[in-house]
Amino acid sequence: MQSLEQELNKQQLEVVKTMDGPILVIAGAGSGKTRVIEYRVLYFVQSGILPQNILLLTFTKKAAQEMLSRAAKHDARCRYVEGGTFHAFAYRILKKYSGRMGFDEFFILDEADAEDAINICLNNYGTAKTEKRFPRKDTLRKVFSMVVNKNISVDDVLDSEFPNFLRYSFEVEKIRQDYIKYKKTKHLLDYDDLLIYLRDLLEKNEDIRNLLSEKYKYIMVDEYQDTNKLQADITFFLAKNHRNIMIVGDDAQSIYGFRGASHENIMDFPNKFAGCKIIKLETNYRSQQPILDVANAVLNNMRKKFSKELRSAKEKHGNKPDLLFFTNINTESQWIAEKVKDLELEGIDFKDQAVLFRYAYISIPLQLELNRRRIPFQVFGGLRFYETAHVKDVLAHFKILVNHKDEISWARILMLLEGIGPKTSARIIEDINQAASLKEAIEKITIHINKKAAYSKALAEMAALLKIMSFEEAGIDKQFEMLLEYYYPLLHGKFDDAMERMNDLRVIRKIASDYHSISDFLADFALESPEKTIAAPDQRNPLTLSTIHSAKGLEWEAVFLMGLVEGVLPVSFSLDKEDSIEEEHRLFYVGITRAKSRLYLSAHYEGTFMGQNQFNQISRFLDSENVLSKLKQETVCRTWT
DNA sequence: CCGCGGAGTGTTTTT
DNA sequence: CACTCCGCGG
Numbered sequence: 307m308q309s310l311e312q313e314l315n316k317q318q319l320e321v322v323k324t325m326d327g328p329i330l331v332i333a334g335a336g337s338g339k340t341r342v343i344e345y346r347v348l349y350f351v352q353s354g355i356l357p358q359n360i361l362l363l364t365f366t367k368k369a370a371q372e373m374l375s376r377a378a379k380h381d382a383r384c385r386y387v388e389g390g391t392f393h394a395f396a397y398r399i400l401k402k403y404s405g406r407m408g409f410d411e412f413f414i415l416d417e418a419d420a421e422d423a424i425n426i427c428l429n430n431y432g433t434a435k436t437e438k439r440f441p442r443k444d445t446l447r448k449v450f451s452m453v454v455n456k457n458i459s460v461d462d463v464l465d466s467e468f469p470n471f472l473r474y475s476f477e478v479e480k481i482r483q484d485y486i487k488y489k490k491t492k493h494l495l496d497y498d499d500l501l502i503y504l505r506d507l508l509e510k511n512e513d514i515r516n517l518l519s520e521k522y523k524y525i526m527v528d529e530y531q532d533t534n535k536l537q538a539d540i541t542f543f544l545a546k547n548h549r550n551i552m553i554v555g556d557d558a559q560s561i562y563g564f565r566g567a568s569h570e571n572i573m574d575f576p577n578k579f580a581g582c583k584i585i586k587l588e589t590n591y592r593s594q595q596p597i598l599d600v601a602n603a604v605l606n607n608m609r610k611k612f613s614k615e616l617r618s619a620k621e622k623h624g625n626k627p628d629l630l631f632f633t634n635i636n637t638e639s640q641w642i643a644e645k646v647k648d649l650e651l652e653g654i655d656f657k658d659q660a661v662l663f664r665y666a667y668i669s670i671p672l673q674l675e676l677n678r679r680r681i682p683f684q685v686f687g688g689l690r691f692y693e694t695a696h697v698k699d700v701l702a703h704f705k706i707l708v709n710h711k712d713e714i715s716w717a718r719i720l721m722l723l724e725g726i727g728p729k730t731s732a733r734i735i736e737d738i739n740q741a742a743s744l745k746e747a748i749e750k751i752t753i754h755i756n757k758k759a760a761y762s763k764a765l766a767e768m769a770a771l772l773k774i775m776s777f778e779e780a781g782i783d784k785q786f787e788m789l790l791e792y793y794y795p796l797l798h799g800k801f802d803d804a805m806e807r808m809n810d811l812r813v814i815r816k817i818a819s820d821y822h823s824i825s826d827f828l829a830d831f832a833l834e835s836p837e838k839t840i841a842a843p844d845q846r847n848p849l850t851l852s853t854i855h856s857a858k859g860l861e862w863e864a865v866f867l868m869g870l871v872e873g874v875l876p877v878s879f880s881l882d883k884e885d886s887i888e889e890e891h892r893l894f895y896v897g898i899t900r901a902k903s904r905l906y907l908s909a910h911y912e913g914t915f916m917g918q919n920q921f922n923q924i925s926r927f928l929d930s931e932n933v934l935s936k937l938k939q940e941t942v943c944r945t946w947t
Numbered sequence: 948c949c950g951c952g953g954a955g956t957g958t959t960t961t962t
Numbered sequence: 963c964a965c966t967c968c969g970c971g972g
Contacts, residue, residue, distance in 0.1 A: 366962085393962050417961090442956095442966075497962050564960060665959045687960075727949045760949095833962070855960045877959055893960085914963085915958085 314338075314345060321552070321585050322346045325353070325524070328545070328579035330572070331554040334616050335601070335899035336592025336861065339554055340373055343526060346552070347377040347384050350524060357386035361522040361544070365529040367391060367834045369859055373528075388522070392537050393497060394833045396504040400495075403514060407503055413709050413825075414832045415489070415496040416692055421447050422714045423494065427484040431477070441471045441478065450482050454498040455534045455566020492711060501536040508543035519547035529859070530555035530575070534566040542578055549579060558605060558612045559896050561855060563889045590616040590899075592861050594624030596936070597905050601898045603932045608891050609884070616899075627898075627905035629928065629937040634912040635671050635869070641942055642866050643675035645906065646849055649864050654904070656682060658863040660850040662897050664875040668868070669851050676849070687853030692831060696797060696807040697814065701828065703789055707775060708825045710744040722796050723768065725761035748772050767792065782827065783819035790815065854897045865901035870894075870909045871922035878915065894927045907937065 310319060318338055321331050322345045333339040343362070351357050364370040370389030377384035388395075397414070404410055415423060421443040428443060441449070445468065452463045460479045464472045471478065489495065495503060508515050525545050527533070530553040533541070545551035553575055560569035576582050590598055595618040605612055632638035642661060650656055663669050666688020676683050692698065699722060702715035709715075713735050720731040734754050741747035751769045755762045771792045775785045790811060798804045821827035850862065869875065875894060880886035898905065913922040928934065 391962065439956095500962085562961075565962080667959085725949070729948055853960065879959070889960095 310345060310349065314342070315589060317585050317587050318342050318345075321587075322349050324552075324583060324585075325350065325355075326550055328549050328575075328582035329552045330575050330582050330584045331552065331587065332572075332584070332614070333554050333556055333587040334590060334614050335556065335559060335896070336590040336616070337587035338589075338591050339528070339587065340369075340376075340859070342587070343373045343528060343554065344376040346526065347374065347387055348380050351377075351381055351383050351387070355524065357383050358388060359521065359523040360387045361395070361525045362387055362389035363392055363395060363525070363527045363541075364389060365391065365532060365858065367394065369528060391833070392533070392540065393500050396500040396540075397829055397833060399518070400500065400503055400507065403507060403511075406507060406511060406514070409493045412493045412495050413705070413712065414500070414829055415494050416832045417447065417497075418693060418698060419494075419714055420496045422717075423488055423492075424450070424481070424485050426714075427481050427488055431481050431484060439470075440474060441468065445471070446478065446481065446485075449478060450485065451496075451498055452566060453482065454502060455536065456568075457535045492713075498536075501534075501540065505536050505539045505543070508540060515543055516547065518544060523548060524550045525552070527551070527553045528555075531557050531560040531569045531572055532562040532565075532567040533571050534568060535571070536566075538568075538571040538574070538578075545579070551579065558608075558614070558892060559858070559899075561858070561889060561893050561896055563885065586614065588614050588616060589619050591619050592902055593899065594618060594903050595622045596624045596626045597898065597901050597903075600627055600905070600933060600936045601895060603930075603936055604891070604895050604898060604927060606932065607927070607930055608895075609888055625904060626936070626938045627901075627907060629934070629939045630906065630908040631924075631939075631941040632908060632910040634910050635668065637942070638868060638908050638910045639672040639675045642672060642868060642906070642908070643679055643681060645866070646676075646681060647679060649904065654863050655847055656849040657847045659865070660852060660857065660860075660862040660900065661866040661868060662852055662854050662857050662900065663868050664854060664877055664893070666853055668874060672851065672868070682846070682848040683851050684848045685851045687856035694807075694810070696801065696811060699796075700789060700793060700811055700814065701831065703772070703775070703793075704785075704824050704828060706747075706772065707744065707785075708828065710741060710747045711739070713739065719768065720765075722800070723761050723764040724799070725759070725764070730761070744772070744776055748776075781819075782821055782824060783815065785824075786815040786818055854893050857900055858896060861900050861902060863902045864904035864906075865897070866906045866908065867894075867897045868908050870907055870925040870928055871913060872925060873913065873915060873922065875925050875927070891927055894925070 310322060314322060318341070321329065321342050331342070333342070347360060347362065350360060362370055362373065367390050374384055374387055374389050400407065400412070404412055424446050425443045428446070449460060449463050449468065452458070452467065453460055456463070460482060461475045464475050464478065489499065508518070522544060525541070527541055541551065541553070555572050557569040557572055560567060576584065593601070598616050598618050602615055630641065632641060646656065646659055649659060661669065661672060666685065669685065673683070673685070692701065699718065702718040705712050705715040706719065716735050716738055717731050720726050720734060721728070734751060737750040737753065738747045741750050748769050751765060755766050755769070771788065774788055794808065797807060801807055818827050876887050876890035880890050907928065909922065909924050911922055913920050
């Protein structure tokens with residue numbers, strides 16, 4: 307190993323070399339957190355600890371892979387360290403011990419599936435339908451999820467998030483119970499259930515807890531400020547026996563409160579693990595001082611005070627960040643696109659630049675401008691692959707192959723057929739529910755094929771397709787091919803942009819072909835869905851467009867933060883809640899601290915809200931003397947069209 | 948019983 | 963503006 311002392315500073319070194327006992331690492335933005343984990347894994351492995359005895363829990367799969375592959379460059383054994391998200395880890399463990407949960411197999415509900423299941427419960431719950439303004443399925447799902455993630459009652463969630471539905475709290479709780487029962491009988495786990503079941507498994511089964519402690523002798527958890535109560539509990543149970551646990555986080559970067567994350571988990575950690583070592587990393591290796599000056603000014607404006615102040619280890623000089631004002635989102639986008647091109651000519655590759663925004667939607671005009679200039683780009687965040695209708699259609703067929711009791715998927719694929727609506731599909735599904743196997747289910751379908759019905763031909767084709775697909779020896783790729791051939795005409799009937807969607811499906815086919823098991827493919831797809839990237843395959847060196855959330859943990863030479871106006875950042879829904887505003891403020895901080903040497907903040911005057919035109923106010927996070935004084939202001943109103 | 952079209956509602960971030 | 967839900971015509 308090359309000298310660790312040369313690679314790391316004093317605090318980083320202490321983190322790396324502290325092997326036993328609990329450690330809490332407070333790592334400011336750009337303080338080399340990724341590097342510390344990389345070298346800590348390496349140090350452990352080279353000290354003789356088996357890689358499979360180390361568990362690295364991270365916020366995204368990408369983050370874990372990144373750290374482990376860096377460590378593996380020094381020592382290939384590091385590749386065998388087990389890493390991933392809490393959800394993916396939960397899935398693996400639960401699959402192994404599903405017998406303890408009372409069923410031998412289970413299936414994952416993604417958000418859309420969960421909403422469909424909630425809808426079934428909602429419809430079964432008689433009076434709800436007659437009520438006007440009863441919460442819709444997506445609202446119910448959010449409520450149910452918050453109940454679990456924040457560990458509070460339906461009443462409390464409604465009170466704080468949806469006060470207009472407070473009068474339905476009894477009914478909502480009732481439907482929640484129905485939903486829980488539904489999932490249990492159908493062996494379905496939504497995202498939250500993965501964590502709940504794992505927590506319960508660990509809490510109630512000492513033998514399993516001991517076994518897992520024996521296997522995962524050293525545990526590291528990244529981005530701890532964005533874990534929720536359940537994840538904190540899971541961490542506690544995993545590390546309870548040996549106490550070899552390191553957590554890394556930065557409370558100033560906590561941005562997942564909406565998902566139940568609580569930065570109090572960090573504060574609480576020393577209580578749970580008494581005698582834990584606390585190490586602070588405050589030297590910033592990423593950004594030049596002028597950028598950090600802005601970041602520190604933003605930090606100082608926050609209601610909650612943070613003890614840290616970032617100091618740059620890089621050059622003290624550098625470019626003062628720009629603050630630019632535009633007429634509207636189009637001129638803002640045009641300017642950014644031009645500037646990206648200029649920077650590239652100056653020698654900053656497209657791949658070393660990023661444009662960040664509060665939500666993906668506002669980047670559409672920019673995408674047009676980039677296309678026009680043939681600047682390659684990738685979009686992260688926003689609409690996910692699995693949320694699009696055509697992807698859900700295709701996956702529904704696969705879901706049925708592994709779980710013939712999946713009535714949600716049955717309904718989906720039946721209603722694709724001309725002439726089959728809710729009633730007919732419900733009748734068919736009623737029969738399918740009696741089937742003991744997929745084979746029987748297909749036989750049940752054939753009962754409904756009669757000469758009179760308009761949908762008979764289509765239904766017969768569907769039954770035939772499922773029959774051939776169920777012969778697994780064909781392999782996933784071949785099954786996919788058959789499915790696409792069948793689905794192609796349906797796709798054309800359903801969407802105008804069928805060709806584009808077909809391309810998406812080919813991409814998924816390629817991903818799927820690497821799997822041997824359909825259920826593994828489906829689980830991975832639900833737990834770690836590929837980003838919907840618009841980059842064409844021939845586009846190397848693409849510019850990154852990303853939500854600030856998806857940019858977490860990443861860095862670029864040049865960063866553009868666009869749409870810095872009231873209603874966008876902070877987002878309109880946060881305006882009436884102080885806690886939410888604070889989270890938006892931290893989000894702004896996260897965005898700024900992604901930049902190494904160039905930072906461009908921009909805003910536009912003309913905006914729309916709820917389809918109405920309005921005049922934007924500049925973001926309150928910028929509108930203060932201590933921040934403005936650190937920026938070079940310019941008004942760029944020129945239209946370029 | 949399906950499916951179209953109009954009315955009304957709410958618009959974000961992610962595993 | 964976009965999506966969901968509801969009511970009516972075929």
